[in-house]
Structure formats: structure tokens, C-alpha cells
Amino acid sequence: MDITIHGLDGLGASLRGAWHRTMDTSPQYANPFLAPEFAAGVARHRGGAQVAVLREEGEPVGFFPYERNAFGVGRAIGLGLSDCQALVHRPGVTWNAHELLRACGLSVFEFDHLVEEQQPFGGYVTGTFASPVLDLKAGEESYAEWLRGAYPGLAKTTLKKERRLSRDVGELRFVYDERDPKVLRTLMRWKSAQYRRTGRMDRFARPWIVDLVDDLFQVREEHFTGVLSVVYAGDRPVAAHFGPSSSTVFAAWFTAYDPELGYYSPGLLMHLRMARSAARDGVRLMDMGRGEKEYKDWLKTRELRVGEGFATRPHPVAAAHRLWRRPVRGLRNTVLAHPGLREPADRLLKTVGTLRTRKR
Known part of the structure; x- marks a missing residue:
């Protein structure tokens, strides 16, 4: 597997076309958050956005958009905004998470809406969550x-x-x-x-x-x-x-x-x-995104599963990042998973919001 790194702002028509064709080969990669247009949009407004292109016999067969900071900490493109994340690849393509991170110069890669089929990242998933969808x-x-x-x-x-x-x-x-x-x-x-x-x-x-x-x-x-x-x-x-x-x-x-x-x-x-x-x-599909909302339960026809976690290589920066980020995520997920904790937390946030609004 040959892996090259490209900037998203100047991605040529040939590679964009190959990326589109790769999305078309598998239904799980048809989500617009996995399109080059979304990645390029993020790149225009945030620094460090890149895409790794995977090739077999010179042919592009996979695309991995990500954001990278100066310390080699990576995150899914548009993390916090994107409701679908993946390495978009053709059916049957195999890849190795360590090799991918090394080629991208990443010690850690953080994700929170990873497509369930991304098996090479499977060992790094710390939790999976329902993402309600509506079949149209x-x-x-x-x-x-x-x-x-x-x-x-x-x-x-x-x-x-x-x-x-x-x-x-x-x-x-x-x-x-x-x-x-x-x-x-x-x-x-x-x-x-x-x-x-x-x-x-x-x-x-x-x-x-x-x-x-x-x-x-x-x-x-x-x-x-x-x-x-x-x-x-x-x-x-x-x-x-x-x-x-x-x-x-x-x-x-x-x-x-x-x-x-x-x-x-x-x-x-x-x-x-x-x-x-x-x-x-x-x-044919409306993806309502991860998160528990009453209207989603009313509308959904089924649920997909998305994962969150940290893919890492042995590196002090990776260890430090996980020590910093994982407890925060764990606390948030514990609160969201338990109505007895979630409802008081919601009330507290609304009280804070009311006070904050009054001060404006």
C-alpha cells in the first residue's frame, strides 16, 4: 500500500473524481460529511487539514481526511461538527492503522462519529453509540x-x-x-x-x-x-x-x-x-446524527452505530493526549447515558444559560 499526503485546498479534479467514485462503491460512505467538498470547506477555514491518499498499483483506492497540529495530534476532519467519519475506501481494500498514522505523521487520531465498518480502528474504539436514521x-x-x-x-x-x-x-x-x-x-x-x-x-x-x-x-x-x-x-x-x-x-x-x-x-x-x-x-436516507432526542425516537426507522476513541502509536504525545481527553469524554458519556444524571445536568445548564442570557 502506497500512501501520499495532500493538501485539500489544491486537490486536483482527478483525485476528487476518484474520491467521489470511491464513495459511490459502498453505501456506508455515501454520507456528505465524507465528501471532499466538506473536507475542503474545513480546510479553507482551519489550519492543518490534509488528506492521505491510499494507492494500489498506482490507482487511488482510499481517502483519509484529517486535521493535524504541530505536535502530531490528529483529529477527524471537522471534529465536533462532522456526524460521520471514516477512511473512505473501495470494497476489499485492506489497510493498517499504524502504517496510516505513521504516513500521516500522527501520534494519535481522535474520532467521535466513526463508521462502524472501519475495522482497522476497531481496537481503538472506547465506546459505540446509536445514530438514528430515517429510511425514506x-x-x-x-x-x-x-x-x-x-x-x-x-x-x-x-x-x-x-x-x-x-x-x-x-x-x-x-x-x-x-x-x-x-x-x-x-x-x-x-x-x-x-x-x-x-x-x-x-x-x-x-x-x-x-x-x-x-x-x-x-x-x-x-x-x-x-x-x-x-x-x-x-x-x-x-x-x-x-x-x-x-x-x-x-x-x-x-x-x-x-x-x-x-x-x-x-x-x-x-x-x-x-x-x-x-x-x-x-x-433515500436521512441521518439524524448521534445523540438522544425525543423527536429522533419518533422519526427513526433504525439506528446505525458510530464509534469514538483514539487511535495511537507509541509516543509520549499520544499518551498525554489520551490522559487529557479521555476522562472528559468518559464523564460526558456517563451523564448522557443515565437519565438520572442527564436531567439534572440539563436543568443546571439551562439555569446557567438563563443567567448568561440575562447578562447580555
């Missing part, structure tokens, strides 16, 4: 008919709330692929406020993340399209979502809604409308 089926029936067939338990309540929203605020309208950048700014503003209210880190307080989302919003390719979806009541945006889509997989990413209209469950309305429209657009 295209149909020509009306939205109400589709909803009653797909979600009979939710249909009555959802349609009632939609009618009430139309009556109270304005006629309901859904745009699957909205191209107005002002609405994208509205979504970011709503999401920032939500992060602050709930005591979470405000991702959109980080300029590079804002710039990345702005950048990806402009991408219109087969294997990666930045899709902004919006529910309107009259001319008023009620809920919005921005996420990437490939030709077959739609990744749920940033969803937010007008907090004044929370009574109408606009986030759920958003996901239901989005699922139907994505299916009509040819998408």
Missing part, C-alpha cells in the same frame, strides 16, 4: 396522506398544529432548498440564542464556523449540496434547517425555530416536511 420512500401522494401513512401516531397532532399555525400566524409554506442567505443568518441567530438558553457552547460565536456554513451554503455538487430548508407562516420564517446532502443521504445538522412559536412544535414540523421533500428529491 418517495411517493406522489399529498403531504397529509404521506404523513398519515408514515407516522399514523403523529399525524393527527401534527396536522392539527399546522392548521392552528396557519390560522394564528399565516398560511403555511415549506421551501426545501431556500437560496436566500438572509434566512441562513436568521437560522444562525436562532441557533445561537438556543445554545445560550440551554447553557451549551455557542458554535456560531466562533467566526470560522459561521464562515464554514456560509461557504458550504454555496456548494452545489452531486456528492455535497448545502441545503437550507425553511417553514414559513405567511412571509414569516418559523423554523429552518441547514445541512448537507449527497445524492442519496441527507444529514440533519443545524435546526432552530422562532422561540416565540415553540407551542406549535415547529422543529418537528420542519423535520417531517424535510423528510418528505428529501425523499421526493431522490434521497
